[in-house]
């Protein structure tokens with residue numbers, strides 16, 4: 001998630017005046033310029049460095065008068081996301097303001113009563129019973145991907161797996177939640193979203209972006225607006241098509257459109273509807289696509305895990321297409337997804353705004369502090385994850401899971417703002433991985449190195465070209 005520390009230090013005076021609380025370790029950067037350059041170059045490396053140098057709680061000088069707070073311990077995560085969640089909002093965090101340029105006031109970025117009522121409205125579309133109905137759509141989308149690969153595999157063995165996964169997950173979100181086929185839009189959505197994502201990442205580590213985004217003629221604002229306009233066209237198309245053919249009110253789009261305010265009896269405004277649809281379209285496909293891409297990347301490097309996966313698929317499915325009834329037996333497949341989300345959590349950092357002075361992990365936190373939680377780091381905490389860099393799906397056996405504190409693992413966040421698509425995504429990733437791995441092995445090219453690109457989400461840098469091998 002976006003990251004943008006900017007706590008005004010003059011508000012330090014509002015710190016809880018408690019002489020027993022130790023001062024939080026502080027990382028000072030260059031005078032005036034702070035650590036802005038380091039964050040701009042690589043936010044993830046810089047957070048890793050801060051953690052290794054200063055420990056689980058650190059205050060750091062970002063730029064000028066702005067400081068940020070980074071917390072890594074599971075107890076800190078629990079405090080911010082769950083125990084005292086009312087004190088930690090998304091607005092007016094600067095990175096949330098940037099994200100709103102793209103998704104407006106949808107579920108992901110909204111706060112307070114307005115968020116609560118939207119969440120209540122959307123929740124039934126994600127109930128377990130409904131999700132079961134989506135299984136067929138997920139398997140169907142994976143099968144059409146396989147049909148496409150069968151066609152191209154003879155002449156074109158090298159494919160960008162990140163792009164392929166993005167197409168298949170966009171198809172799933174479109175069909176499950178909007179009852180529409182977005183496959184033809186995949187290219188447009190992918191390109192515009194990638195460009196918006198890159199602009200966003202540049203802005204989120206730029207101390208002046210809170211000002212420049214208000215200038216419509218500023219180059220990055222223009223770039224952002226151009227790509228948002230393309231995505232808007234797709235979203236408005238989804239809404240217009242449903243208005244022309246009302247039909248089902250059973251899917252998420254139908255539920256959102258049928259919703260009426262209890263007092264005024266009014267439906268959602270076009271603007272609100274646009275924001276929700278945009279949020280779900282983007283949050284609902286990009287993250288799962290990234291998780292699947294990293295899973296194939298890890299499997300290519302760990303033949304033993306791949307062998308075990310193939311053995312499970314052979315035993316449970318024996319060549320037939322999976323159904324959701326197979327999910328309880330596909331345990332190792334699920335564990336591969338869990339372990340992938342540990343090493344490469346697509347939402348690698350979560351941003352919050354601290355409203356009232358608080359104590360986190362024994363350290364005082366002033367009001368208006370920008371707080372960053374970093375699942376990428378927590379997932380490597382050696383107190384909870386022995387040999388943290390090692391890919392080991394067995395960490396996710398029920399017994400070993402039960403030994404860890406809840407907030408040592410948070411690919412979907414936690415508390416009231418936990419991902420609404422959590423179960424949807426896990427089921428989708430498991431079914432798609434099982435379907436593909438039965439028919440194809442994916443290989444890296446000799447000497448290929450794959451870097452990380454921490455934008456809004458943690459993508460493989462420059463896509464993920466892989467070689468197809470038909471099994």
Ligand code: HEM
Pocket residue numbers: 001107108109119173279280283284285287288291345346347350351410411412413414416417418419420421422424425426
């Ligand atoms: C592997 C896939 C996914 C991952 C890793 C993921 C991760 C997350 C995380 C960490 C959050 C919380 C952000 C925060 O606390 O600031 C979140 C929120 C959200 N996610 Fe997901 N997500 C995934 C899939 C999905 C899917 C499939 C959908 C919808 C179909 C979805 C829709 C949302 C929405 C709407 C929110 C905002 C919820 C709220 O604040 O009420 N996500 N996601």
